[in-house]
Amino acid sequence: MDIRPAATTAELIAAEHLYDGPARKEWAERFLAAPGHLMLIAYVDGRPAGMVSGIEMLHPDKGSEMCLYELSVDERHRRQGIGRALILALLAVARERGCYDMWVGVDTDNDPALATYRSAGAKDDGVFTMLTWELPNS
Template sequence: MSMTAGITIRQLSADDGLQMEALLTVFGVAFDDVDSYSSARPQAAYLQHLLASDYFIALVASEGSHVIGGLAAYELIKFEQQRSEVYIYDLAVAAAHRRRGIATALIRELQRIGRQRGAYVIFVQADAPDEAAIALYSKLGVREDVLHFDIPVRSS
């Protein structure tokens, strides 16, 4: 757990389903995609299993008891070397709390966790129009221009 200007950053555990639900709400509003993050929410047992796993990392930024941001990441165990990398799947801070260093603090905490786990890198994708995310990630890491493809698991 870390603190930054009255904000607490901490990793969620299996018993933190309510905070994970609050984080899903923050993601839905921040990404203007409430339907995806609210319409078919996982059941409590599913969230408990996910939060207890050794591959999923959820961090929340809280002001008092109110979740104002967070990130969801996955540790990917590599096969070519005995190491892992961490993928930030989602990262958001509520609009009223942006520009306070919270996203940076979340990533710094993830770096600490990654070091503890023996990860060698954290990677994240950003959409080209999201200039704020690109500026943040450029400040913290090296930009690579890649293409992203979604391949459906169902055959057409």
């Protein structure tokens, strides 16, 4: 397995089977151009087998923190340590960037995700509620 940051739209689009839906070239371009956004892709036999995306966020009184935005491992490659390796690789990037922590939001009934995050050293912060505003696409 080889983990490396996505640097081109072609790499992001080649990994679209790991996303919730199809990749769009214009969104891939914006992703790569956005400061603080990154995606690490795990390759097995030269093909994308997993990915983790992160967003470095800054605040005037806190400094920099990393949000683990999304983690995905192709079904045929699950339970082989790829998810954990991707999380640890994102943690290493967060440390390199001087982040004071890294966090992820996860559904409380998503046992596989919770187990993966905990295996990489994450601790439960307690009860968390996420509220969402849906915005129409214009």
